Amino acid sequence: MSEVVAFIGLGRMGGPMAGRLAAAGHRVVGYDVVPGLLAAAEGRGVEAAPSAVAAVTEADVVVTMLPTGRHVLGLYRDEGLLAAARPGTLFLDCSTIDVADARAAHEAVRAAGHRALDAPVSGGVVGAEAGTLTFMAGGGAEEFARAEPLLAAMGARSVHCGDAGAGQAAKICNNMILGISMIAVSEAFVLGESLGLSHQALFDVASTSSGQCWALTTNCPVPGPVPASPANHDYRPGFSAPLMAKDLRLAAEAARANGVAAELGLRAAELYAAFAGGEGAEQDFSGIVRAVRQGPAPTSDQNGTTA
Incomplete structure (x- = not known):
């Protein structure tokens, strides 16, 4: 089933991952603060959004690939992603962040009426380009099942490790x-x-x-x-x-x-x-x-x- 995916963070890992989702037939709307990365993602079939908030307004799933928990929580709460998303949107965070920050992100997402999964990756840039990443997921079984087709488009293996923060x-x-x-x-x-x-x-x-x-x-x-x-x-x-x-x-x-x-x-x-x-x-x-x-x-x- 084709999804509308907002992808925030299009760096060396995020860019190839977003491109693989687009190649799998999903509509991917992306944003990155670095214009060159956004332009490169367009070459992979990603639609460029003018802001992170604009990227999520029509999304079924929001994927984030960011440097730290501070960036994830700031984007969710301070920059308004949770408020801008449609009710029940799945927030799939593939960043590698502190377990406590991951759990705080889950709480914020759920409090805003959405669903959350933390799913950091192993495999590096080579794995992102080749689609051979391993995803380690934390969250509910329903959320994991919902995310699995997207994870399969970006990687070779996904493991449900437990509840919120278990992936981290x-x-x-x-x-x-x-x-x-x-x-x-x-x-x-x-x-x-x-x-x-x-x-x-x-x-x-x-x-x-x-x-x-x-x-x-x-x-x-x-x-x-x-x-x-x-x-x-x-x-x-x-x-x-x-x-x-x-x-x-x-x-x-x-x-x-x-x-x-x-x-x-x-x-x-x-x-x-x-x-x-x-x-x-x-x-x-x-x-x-x-x-x-x-x-x-x-x-x-x-x-x-x-x-």
Whole structure:
């Protein structure tokens, strides 16, 4: 069934996602504060709206792909999206934000007479372009069923993780695993270099034995073994280091708030914060291997003060 979809946030992830919805036969009305991104989305079959509010007035579903919870909540409440939408509109937030902000967004949407689902994604820009994203959804079963055809148009898999905020919880837990494993793979390659082991030899062993993981076999942090990995393209971002730093910060904050002794997760958050704040600002998150070669990064306390 064709839907009218408002898509707010047409960046490196949102643009391709909106384009896939349009290609699937949905009418997609989009908006982004960056005119160039809006123009690029038009090339993907998205209708340009003059404002976010104008985009949602006829929509059956509103999809948001924004940087932070502050942006999502501000758009919903302060900029009037909830008031402008027709009663019963499904608000599908695909941003990666704090669990508490996701739950606050659900409450605001429901209070305004609409339906809500948080559905952050995994798969990066490559997955958005190819339509192979995984969606982790939080909200009611009815809302998830309502969103599934749209999620299927944008990705390869969607998992209903639980009630409001559960999608965000799954996302930050998943990316904590990913961040830690990328650091581990990077450290192993640097250790191998120091021992005279070639990248290919280590890859051939680890990729077919107990060291196998996505950070190794798909996004290998050294050039050579995986031709499509960012390491073979000067670490041009598929999933950028600043985005990984953001996700690990959210995971670290959640761990502290819930009394979880996530020692590796907390240290990974520190390492990526330092990397993303320096040479890694424009690099893929696998570029952390360069920081490993350079030596220990500074530590920071729980308030983020560098020591």
